Amino acid sequence: MKIIENKNFPNERDLYGINDVLIGNCSFDGEADGESALKEARNVKLESCFMNLRYPLWHDENVELDGVKMTDKCRAALWYTRSLKIKNSEMFGIKALRECSDVDIRSTKIVSPEFGWKSRDIYMKDCDIESEYLFLLSSGIKLDGIKFKGKYSFQYVENVTIENSMLDTKDAFWHSKNVTVRNSVVKGEYLAWYSENLTLENCKIIGTQPLCYCKNLRLVDCETEGCDFSFEYSDAEVTVRGNILSVKNPKSGRIIADSIGEIILTPDSKYPCNAEIKERIKA
Numbered sequence: 001m002k003i004i005e006n007k008n009f010p011n012e013r014d015l016y017g018i019n020d021v022l023i024g025n026c027s028f029d030g031e032a033d034g035e036s037a038l039k040e041a042r043n044v045k046l047e048s049c050f051m052n053l054r055y056p057l058w059h060d061e062n063v064e065l066d067g068v069k070m071t072d073k074c075r076a077a078l079w080y081t082r083s084l085k086i087k088n089s090e091m092f093g094i095k096a097l098r099e100c101s102d103v104d105i106r107s108t109k110i111v112s113p114e115f116g117w118k119s120r121d122i123y124m125k126d127c128d129i130e131s132e133y134l135f136l137l138s139s140g141i142k143l144d145g146i147k148f149k150g151k152y153s154f155q156y157v158e159n160v161t162i163e164n165s166m167l168d169t170k171d172a173f174w175h176s177k178n179v180t181v182r183n184s185v186v187k188g189e190y191l192a193w194y195s196e197n198l199t200l201e202n203c204k205i206i207g208t209q210p211l212c213y214c215k216n217l218r219l220v221d222c223e224t225e226g227c228d229f230s231f232e233y234s235d236a237e238v239t240v241r242g243n244i245l246s247v248k249n250p251k252s253g254r255i256i257a258d259s260i261g262e263i264i265l266t267p268d269s270k271y272p273c274n275a276e277i278k279e280r281i282k283a
Contacts, residue, residue: 001043009037010053012044028053029072053092057081065089070096072111091115134169136158154179159173173198192217211236217253224257229264231255233271 005118009015010030015023019042028134029052029147037056038044045064052072057063060081074093078084078100088104096112097103103122107145113174115131116122121140127147134153135141141157146165153169154160166187173179173192182201191210192198198211199218206225206229211217214234221239224230228245236250240257247255248264254276263277 001045010034012036016040021045022047023049026054027048027051045262051077055079060084071150228261231275233273236275245279249273250277256280 003024004021004026005024005025006026008027009030010032010111012034016036016256017040018038021169022045024047027050029050029188033053033265036058037053037143038060039058041060043062044060046068048067051068053073054075056074056079057078060121062083063081065086065087069090070093072092074278076095077091078096079093079095079098081100081101085104086108091108091110094112094193096110097113097115097119098117098193100119100120105127107126110127110129110131113132114134115129116138119138119279123137123142124146126145128190129146129148131150132152134148134150134156135157137156139158139197141160143162144164146162148166148167151170153167153172155174156176158177158180160176162181163183165183165184168187170188171190172186172188173195176192176195176198178197179195180199181203185204185206187206189207190203191207192214195217196215198214200222201220204225205227208226209229210227211230211234212232214236217234217236217274219238219240223239223242224240226245229248230244230246231250232248233251235256238255241263242257243259245258246262246264247260249266249269251271251273253276256278258280260277260279
């Protein structure tokens with residue numbers, strides 16, 4: 001493998017189409033404002049590099065980033081790339097990852113609006129993420145130990161597993177399919193409307209009007225906080241430890257909690273609502 005060290009690449013397509021190379025302690029920066037530095041590259045590893053220019057890694061294959069810093073000027077950094085590994089890095093440019101596949105990201109800080117769109121087969125562990133519309137239209141996602149803050153996350157995703165994570169979000173999981181969340185906190189408004197096959201196990205759910213219009217919804221030993229007008233028009237099998245503020249017009253299934261502040265069954269419901277709703281019998 002060729003080694004390139006301690007150089008700066010300021011120009012457009014400086015390393016276009018390069019193969020089988022280790023790039024160490026290099027920068028992609030300068031007044032030339034060059035873009036697409038590593039476009040169409042193969043079998044490339046970057047270590048301790050600084051990236052301050054646009055579109056550096058497009059249409060690449062077998063890329064590794066270790067200790068790489070991408071500034072907010074490094075926009076749309078990784079598009080149409082296959083087989084990607086990132087660790088101990090910073091990704092601060094908008095749209096940092098899009099239409100990529102076979103992605104493994106660990107111990108990385110991400111501040112990137114519109115991160116991870118239309119991508120598939122993504123694994124992330126021990127990462128901090130700030131984004132909007134996180135993973136829009138993506139599939140095959142596995143997350144472990146994630147701290148996320150943002151809005152409108154996981155919309156239209158499919159086949160997702162999330163564990164041991166903190167999601168501070170809004171309108172998460174809308175129109176999602178086949179999602180499982182375990183041992184996590186999910187905080188935000190209007191959680192998972194129109195979702196299908198969503199399961200939350202041993203989770204804490206915080207926020208108003210969650211889990212409406214859901215199909216095949218399952219909550220297993222979860223807690224809720226501030227969850228009012230929940231489960232409207234949902235098909236739900238729910239067990240909650242503690243209190244639910246209010247349950248409104250669930251279509252079918254069973255909802256069990258230690259206590260329920262209010263059960264709202266309105267005569268103007270648009271659908272038949274025949275779910276079983278009950279509080280646990282206290283010893």
